[in-house]
Amino acid sequence: MRQTRQKRIDRSEELEKLSHEAGEVYSQTLVTFRRVLRKKNIWLSQYGMQRLIRNENLHSQTVQGIVETFYANVKSWRALRKTNPKARLPKKRRWYFVLPYKESAIKVKNGKMILSNGKNNAPIVIDWEYEKPKYVEISYNEGYIVNAVYNIEAPEVIEKGDTAGIDLGEIHIAVVKTESSTIIANGRELRSKRQYMNKATAELQSKIDRCKRGSKRRKKLTKAKKRMRNRLNNQMKDILHKQTTAIVNAMKEESVKTVAIGDVRNIRQNVDIGRHGNQKVHQMTTGKARQMLEYKCEKHGMEIILLNESYSSQTCPKCLKRHKPTNRNYKCSKCGFEYHRDGVGAINIRQKQMYREYVPVVGDMTPPVGIRYKA
DSSP, X not given: OXXXXXXXXXXXXXXXHHHHHHHHHHHHHHHXXXXXXXXXXXXXXXXXXXXXXXXXXXXXXXXXXXXXXXXXHHHXXXXXXXXXXXXXXXXXXXXXXXXXXXXXXXXXXXXXXXXXOOTTSOOEEXXXXXXXXXXXXXEESSSEEEEEEEEOOOOOOOSSOEEEEEEEOSSSSEEEEOSSOEEEEOOXXXXXXXXXXXXXXXXXXXXXXXXOTTOHHHHHHHHHHXXXXXXXXXHHHHHHHHHHHHHHHHHHHTXXXXXXXXXXXXXXXXXXXXXXXXXXXXXXXXXXXXXXXXXXHHXXXXXXXXXXXXXTTTBOTTTOOBOOOSSSEEEOTTTOOEEEHHHHHHHHHHHHHHHSSOOOOOSOOOOOEEEOOOO
């Protein structure tokens, strides 16, 4: 398993220069690949490209890492074009690019991490209170960020335990059903941030559209829009991290072994609820929440399973009659069962994982317990 540590560092001329050199390496790789393909009709291999591309201002392993990133993009394109014939090969050159450092270029000594840039070049020195990582990447997002990757031992798999069903959604981040409780991760703060970002983006974009292209005011407004969106995206990421961590801790306390998550990856292709509804579906954070839950659960030895959640929020957990609710509360028109709408979805996902189909529950449901975001 892998673990990542992040740290922000000060901007410097040295980092600017090295990031530009990395951009030159990526652009050279891209141009060489497309030129050989166009003129010779040959797909140059990654090994062949790594023998061709050189840079005197970067460590050889850093250059190889940048080439590997380009070929990873090509691999993603090959997978994507199976479902999207309009997908195209990477074609955009880069003025700046991330700086990858492999283990051979990393040293940690006396509280300092030293990143080598090759012979006769000054290294990057960063204050670092942790042990030596396996891989380091320096990227830029309103300032430079160091991402250090560590290999950690996989936790022991839980042998016996409960099964939990998780229903991801747009209103609430997630609703979890275990044997004894229903937990709702409130998404109000997240929706508030997203709505504010949409409103602020629209206002700034309208001002940008009224400016002349290339003008100082247009550039100033464009930078302000980017800063605003980065700030709010970081805040929303923080909310997701804290809420998903609270969910995993709650499941750990109840000795959960298997976690079944409703699969909503193709919801955009299957649902059309108008322009405003489609915007909400497009901006749903279900994918990010699922990824966070997956790796956090795996750290505690829990098993993750993705399930088709079709009609999970419409099927009554007691009589299995389908009823489409009109608000956040579910009330069965046949047996009168009442419960939280997303809680019904989580109950049915759990039942489907345990019995391979929707099976009526026995007994009364406990009232849901909410988890609020705390800054």
